[in-house]
Amino acid sequence: MSATRLLVLGVVRMYGSAHGYQVRRELLSWSADKWANVQPGSIYHALKKMAAEGLLEQVRTEPSGVGPDRVGYRLTGEGESEFLRTLQQQLADVGDDVNASAGFLAAVAFLPALDRERAVSLLKYRLTQLKGNEASIAGLLAHGTQWGQPQHVNALYRLWQAQLETAVSWTRDLIERLRAGEYVMADEGPSFGSPGPGRPAVIKFD
Amino acid sequence: MSATRLLVLGVVRMYGSAHGYQVRRELLSWSADKWANVQPGSIYHALKKMAAEGLLEQVRTEPSGVGPDRVGYRLTGEGESEFLRTLQQQLADVGDDVNASAGFLAAVAFLPALDRERAVSLLKYRLTQLKGNEASIAGLLAHGTQWGQPQHVNALYRLWQAQLETAVSWTRDLIERLRAGEYVMADEGPSFGSPGPGRPAVIKFD
DNA sequence: CCCTAGCTATTCAAATTTGACTAGCGGAAC
DNA sequence: GTTCCGCTAGTCAAATTTGAATAGCTAGGG
Numbered sequence: 001m002s003a004t005r006l007l008v009l010g011v012v013r014m015y016g017s018a019h020g021y022q023v024r025r026e027l028l029s030w031s032a033d034k035w036a037n038v039q040p041g042s043i044y045h046a047l048k049k050m051a052a053e054g055l056l057e058q059v060r061t062e063p064s065g066v067g068p069d070r071v072g073y074r075l076t077g078e079g080e081s082e083f084l085r086t087l088q089q090q091l092a093d094v095g096d097d098v099n100a101s102a103g104f105l106a107a108v109a110f111l112p113a114l115d116r117e118r119a120v121s122l123l124k125y126r127l128t129q130l131k132g133n134e135a136s137i138a139g140l141l142a143h144g145t146q147w148g149q150p151q152h153v154n155a156l157y158r159l160w161q162a163q164l165e166t167a168v169s170w171t172r173d174l175i176e177r178l179r180a181g182e183y184v185m186a187d188e189g190p191s192f193g194s195p196g197p198g199r200p201a202v203i204k205f206d
Numbered sequence: 207m208s209a210t211r212l213l214v215l216g217v218v219r220m221y222g223s224a225h226g227y228q229v230r231r232e233l234l235s236w237s238a239d240k241w242a243n244v245q246p247g248s249i250y251h252a253l254k255k256m257a258a259e260g261l262l263e264q265v266r267t268e269p270s271g272v273g274p275d276r277v278g279y280r281l282t283g284e285g286e287s288e289f290l291r292t293l294q295q296q297l298a299d300v301g302d303d304v305n306a307s308a309g310f311l312a313a314v315a316f317l318p319a320l321d322r323e324r325a326v327s328l329l330k331y332r333l334t335q336l337k338g339n340e341a342s343i344a345g346l347l348a349h350g351t352q353w354g355q356p357q358h359v360n361a362l363y364r365l366w367q368a369q370l371e372t373a374v375s376w377t378r379d380l381i382e383r384l385r386a387g388e389y390v391m392a393d394e395g396p397s398f399g400s401p402g403p404g405r406p407a408v409i410k411f412d
Numbered sequence: 413c414c415c416t417a418g419c420t421a422t423t424c425a426a427a428t429t430t431g432a433c434t435a436g437c438g439g440a441a442c
Numbered sequence: 443g444t445t446c447c448g449c450t451a452g453t454c455a456a457a458t459t460t461g462a463a464t465a466g467c468t469a470g471g472g
Contacts, residue, residue, distance in 0.1 A: 035303075227450065
């Protein structure tokens with residue numbers, strides 16, 4: 001599940017039901033075009049693809065008055081579980097590539113869809129992985145140019161290392177904030193935890 | 207010009223001439239599969255595409271003894287200028303999306319292909335842009351949830367901000383190192399500056 | 413009242429990426 | 443001496459991404 005898919009799924013869930021342009025605008029208002037790579041085409045593709053896979057269902061096609069008809073979508077039960085499953089997985093798993101950060105950022109964007117305890121616990125797990133990665137990079141830097149890489153590739157590793165450190169302290173800070181009661185989480189209010197109207201309650205995952 | 211293209215072009219240039227698998231292995235040895243997104247298919251595609259565009263030319267197809275024949279490539283004059291142009295552009299321009307970092311990382315990987323003065327000057331330019339971006343993010347954070355985004359999107363902006371700060375100090379550090387004479391740059395040694403045939407491969411493999 | 417610009421909502425062809433797959437050969441284990 | 447594994451080198455179909463193009467509507471300036 002890519003970052004784009006998670007974002008699209010999550011925004012549709014937020015609205016209860018939504019059409020492509022609505023999703024696009026919401027994501028733009030989060031600057032998601034910057035930190036994820038959300039282009040219009042990708043959104044519409046994701047909507048259709050997930051509809052074909054049964055995660056979304058088409059809800060109605062209403063004339064918008066201005067411009068083309070709107071095609072609305074909402075989550076199916078399967079979409080809801082897939083959303084929660086992916087959200088938790090992206091939050092907890094650092095992943096092997098540095099660039100997988102987009103998936104994590106997407107997950108953070110929907111953090112309040114989880115219970116507070118759950119969120120903290122997943123972030124703590126992430127933290128241990130980040131620390132592990134810090135160790136591996138230290139290793140790469142220590143081996144230096146021993147394995148024939150040009151020496152200046154070290155500069156790259158130093159950047160990677162610094163960004164990992166940043167990630168570690170930001171994660172610590174977020175955990176702190178959650179513990180301090182910041183944000184309204186799924187177990188505490190109606191804002192994010194319960195998906196749209198007319199739909200079954202949140203499916204629990206452990 | 208994507209990160210992958212720059213990396214492929216740069217590695218072929220390093221070797222004087224190279225075949226796909228050789229490029230792949232070199233990039234793997236830099237962990238470029240992690241920080242750029244270098245998959246085998248992309249490399250071969252980039253080679254063919256750039257050959258079709260006249261940046262590379264096919265050099266020979268020799269039987270390798272083991273496995274399929276090797277298809278060798280080397281840079282054309284146009285490829286050389288395109289390489290240097292892109293390298294400098296990626297180094298200097300922060301770009302609008304956070305994810306464009308891959309292009310920058312690729313550029314850093316070939317830093318010594320530039321003269322020392324030139325590299326420093328481009329990095330200084332980059333620094334001013336990074337500082338500018340820091341200001342914009344501060345703005346986003348200040349406006350807070352004023353514009354209706356869920357409050358926790360702020361957490362995202364804080365991470366973005368922290369990573370920018372990291373980028374700034376890392377860039378400063380790199381400039382310092384360059385000024386202190388670290389790395390052998392194009393105007394100082396035979397290692398990276400002069401491409402082309404007649405040169406032994408920079409990197410040794412066993 | 414006409415013209416331009418910009419918003420709405422989506423589609424589409426072309427480009428790129430993904431990663432599983434082929435196929436030959438050497439060496440090690442049994 | 444044969445079975446299995448892994449390396450070399452690259453191909454390919456399918457999936458995804460890109461971003462330009464469409465077309466109807468409205469608001470505002472001149």
